[in-house]
Amino acid sequence: MECKNFEQNYKKEMRAVQDSMDVLSGKWKISILSSICFYSKRRFSDILSDIEGISNKMLSKELKELELNKLIKRTVMDTQPVTVLYELTKHGLSLKTIIEELTDWGIRHRKEITGR
Amino acid sequence: MECKNFEQNYKKEMRAVQDSMDVLSGKWKISILSSICFYSKRRFSDILSDIEGISNKMLSKELKELELNKLIKRTVMDTQPVTVLYELTKHGLSLKTIIEELTDWGIRHRKEITGR
DNA sequence: CCGTATCCCCGGGGATACTG
DNA sequence: CAGTATCCCCGGGGATACGG
Numbered sequence: 001m002e003c004k005n006f007e008q009n010y011k012k013e014m015r016a017v018q019d020s021m022d023v024l025s026g027k028w029k030i031s032i033l034s035s036i037c038f039y040s041k042r043r044f045s046d047i048l049s050d051i052e053g054i055s056n057k058m059l060s061k062e063l064k065e066l067e068l069n070k071l072i073k074r075t076v077m078d079t080q081p082v083t084v085l086y087e088l089t090k091h092g093l094s095l096k097t098i099i100e101e102l103t104d105w106g107i108r109h110r111k112e113i114t115g116r
Numbered sequence: 117m118e119c120k121n122f123e124q125n126y127k128k129e130m131r132a133v134q135d136s137m138d139v140l141s142g143k144w145k146i147s148i149l150s151s152i153c154f155y156s157k158r159r160f161s162d163i164l165s166d167i168e169g170i171s172n173k174m175l176s177k178e179l180k181e182l183e184l185n186k187l188i189k190r191t192v193m194d195t196q197p198v199t200v201l202y203e204l205t206k207h208g209l210s211l212k213t214i215i216e217e218l219t220d221w222g223i224r225h226r227k228e229i230t231g232r
Numbered sequence: 233c234c235g236t237a238t239c240c241c242c243g244g245g246g247a248t249a250c251t252g
Numbered sequence: 253c254a255g256t257a258t259c260c261c262c263g264g265g266g267a268t269a270c271g272g
Contacts, residue, residue: 014150016222017215023225025141027265034130044234055266060235070228081233082272091228098217099133105214106132109139112186112207143245160254171246176255197253198252 023069028054028062030099033092036072037099041087071095139185144170144178146215149208152188153215157203187211 024030028051035050036042042050048059063086066072071092077083140146144167151166152158158166164175179202182188187208193199 010150010154013219014147016219016226017146017150019222019226020218021141021146025137030133030137031130034126034133038126056235057237057267058265061265069225076234079233082235084234091225094224095221098214098221101214101217102136103129103132105211106135108210109185109207110132110135164254172255173247173257174245177245192254195253198255200254 023065023071024095026062026065028058029066030102032059032062032066033071033088033095033099036086037088037093037096041085044084044086047086066092139187140211142178142181144174145182146218148175148178148182149187149204149211149215152202153204153209153212157201160200160202163202182208 031051031054032047035047039046044059044063047063048054048056051059063072063074067074070089072086073089075085075087077085147167147170148163151163155162160175160179163179164170164172167175179188179190183190186205188202189205191201191203193201
C-alpha cells in the first residue's frame with residue numbers, strides 16, 4: 001500500500017505513464033480498440049456504427065493515430081467498392097490486460113462513487 | 117490472445133473502461149496522483165512545483181475533480197498561513213497496480229515505436 | 233465504401249491579477 | 253499559502269459536403 005518503489009526512478013516512471021496515457025486518452029481510442037478487439041477484424045463503417053456519437057472525421061483521425069502507434073493494422077481489400085479491415089497488432093493485443101484492469105476498476109469506482 | 121471473454125458483457129465493459137478513462141485522462145491527473153503518492157502527503161504549492169508547466173488554476177481544478185472522485189483527501193491544517201495537505205485515499209491507492217502497469221507498458225511502447 | 237476538405241463554434245486552458 | 257476571478261486565444265471536434 002505504500003509507494004516506496006516509486007522512489008528510485010520517479011521522474012522516468014512519470015514520463016512512462018504519461019506516454020501510455022498520451023496514446024490511450026484520446027476521446028474514442030478505447031472504444032475503437034474494444035470494438036476491433038471484440039470482432040477481431042472490423043471495417044471502417046462497422047466501427048462507425050459500433051460507437052455511438054463518433055463522426056467519420058474523428059474515427060479517421062483516431063484510427064490514423066492508433067496505426068502510427070502500431071496498435072492496429074490497416075488492410076485495404078481489393079473489392080468493389082473498396083473495403084478496409086482493421087485489426088489489432090501484437091503490440092495492440094498487449095494492452096488487453098490493462099484494458100481489463102481498467103474495466104474492473106471502473107466497476108469498482110462506480111460502486112465507490114454511487115455508494116455501493 | 118483472443119478476446120473471447122469480451123463477448124458476454126461487451127457494452128457494459130466498454131462503459132466501465134470509459135468510466136475509468138474519464139477519471140484518469142485529465143491532462144495532469146496522473147502526474148498529480150504520482151506526485152502525491154510518491155511523497156505520501158503533499159501541499160498545494162509543492163505539487164505545483166513538482167509538475168512542470170501546470171498552472172495554479174488547472175491544479176486547483178484537477179485536485180477538485182480527483183477529490184470528487186474520492187481518489188484523494190484534502191486536509192486543511194490550522195497553521196499560519198493556511199496549509200493544505202493532499203493524500204491518496206484507500207480508493208486512490210487501489211489505482212497503484214494500474215499505474216504501474218501503464219508505466220511498464222509505456223516503456224515497452226517507447227521501445228516499439230522508436231524501434232528497440 | 234472510405235475517407236478528406238471546409239466551415240464554424242465552443243470551451244479547455246494559459247497568463248495574470250486579486251482575495252482570505 | 254491556497255486558491256478564485258478575469259481575460260483571451262487557439263484548436264478540438266461536430267456537421268456537412270465532396271472526391272477516389
